[in-house]
Amino acid sequence: MSQHQLQQLFEFEAGREGFFGEFGGAYIPEILHETIAELTTVFNAAHKDPAFWQSYIDLMSTYSCRPTPISYCDNLSALYGVQIYLKREDLNQTGAHKINNVMGQGLLVKRMGKKRVIAETGAGQHGVATATMAAKMGFDCTIYMGAEDVERQRPNVFWMEQLGAEVVVVEDGARTLKDAINSAMRDWAGSMSDTHYVLGTVCGPHPFPLMVTWFQSIIGQEAREQMLTQVGALPKRIYACVGGGSNASGIFCGFLDDEGVELVAVEAGGLGLDSHQHAARIASDDAEIGVAQGYKTYFIQDKEGQMQDTHSISAGLDYIGVGPILARLHQQGRVRFEAATDNEVIDAFRVLVKNEGIIAALESTHAVAQALKEAPQLNQTDKILINLSGRGDKDIFTIADALQDKKWNEFLKNKAKNL
């Protein structure tokens, strides 16, 4: 297995632990220092312990359908003139890659002997995954979710509550993912002696970016092997959507050593980069390097460092910052950043569902949209791999709305009338 560069991420210069180039770090209120130190110690020990990774693989193969397959899209490939493969993270337990990170952190929580987990959630996928882990592993669970996201993703709120989690609706700030992260950090600052914060993406203070990347690297490790054994070649390009960047980091990490494989990260282009209503931290000129939520990276902020509102049709990509490891890989020219707009995503959603019978999450569909846009640049025999990070059932309200589906609206009206 080729994992040289993934391992290199773990090697820091003296005094620069947690930094990837200039990005990352742990900019936290002092009260959290000891908890973060404890987590770092437990994580480092787990990383060095092959038995830990094996227990993780075993858990994921019996509880979450791992390894998830890669699917060849014969219809789309014929239509677009390029060989298209999907890594099917949508087939995971709870319907997205988020469960990988969560189950891994759950195993660490057991090692730390803590009894309660908290998490932020945007789309609700990470919240559902965390609530699922808590139910299975026997932890108390509180999920913080922005009020605007609660409106967009009510079904996931329902499931979190069924799973036994308390869902706290966050009314601060922009009432989205970033505000949910702030609230979770505040909870943690008071509760850390028995509580672990299950951060849902490759952001926040060290060791989260590295730890979440490590757990998600299961995607890339499987995908590389599957491409070699089932397809007989590595892909020319890999596409993944980027909210905080965990599914992208996960799949990219399997291929960092393969210089011939181009890695394409797709951010939320929202209403278009010129509209400034998007969440493209690297693909647009609207972001600057800053420090917030515990780490240094590109943030969508103004000249005085105040975070600006972001926009995306997908709650899971609607976030101000981007993982520090991805920011570094971008700076090194290893990952190319692009953006897909809301409209491109809706079009790609229809193409994928009609031709391949796959209902993709709107987040994941950003990667599909970008791949389809770039297909004309490639040859018939070129292979591309798209990380299909999650399934789209949760998006039924948003998608029906975007498609202006009259029958769905009538159904909702009738439902409401009968309440």
Add this chain to the structure above:
Amino acid sequence: MLNEYLKQKLDGESLLLMTHCVVGYPSLDANWRMLACMQKAGVSLVELQLPFSEPIADGPVFVKANQAALKQGLRWHEYFDFMAKAAREFDIPLLFMGYYNSVFCMGQDNFCERLKTAGAHGYIIADLPPEEATELDNHAQSQGLDSIHLMTPTSTDARLKDIARNASGFIYCVARKGVTGSKTELDAGISRYIERCRAVTQLPVALGFGIKTPEDISILKGHVDIAIIGTACLEAWEHGGEGKYMQFLQSLHQATLA
């Protein structure tokens, strides 16, 4: 520098008060009147918070205040203009309080320059750990600015030593886990904690987070040098305006003497 000023003050008074304003909330005019009350009531130090959109160390009252100040359009130049004006008008030493992104985006040199020009005495940065602060601290201290570091009850003794290393002015001891705002139970644990902090520093020691009443102040006497009251002051203003605010500050100051 502040250390000298505080030691002098502590010759006459056994416990000093430090209070807090979120600049721009409820308005610059209200902040001005708050400062006038502080001066009259005998406050010894004040933190002027530069609002930030992601105040992770703050509780609900200050979160709301940060947001409202930004919504009303508070920018750096207004913050520093206000600070400069306040430094000219009042005798209470002023401290910058805020989050690291503001400093980072301003640039460290520019930040120190602006603090000096405005007449501030130092800074408290809620999310800058000491190991990341070294460069800023050295630069600031060479210019006569104090860098106030935070100690916490969860810090190990080794960590307390690290925190003390580049600290100047005084030490800000966080009274408990959590964020600003909710009440702290002052018990025997606190005095053991303060002893641990004193063991690593000669600087005056301040205690903050959840100090709310004159009774709290009385308990702190003899343990710490400075009591920090933040949220409770703003709450007094919000509930009863300037009159209540003044009364509250006076009751706190009274408790330091009794």
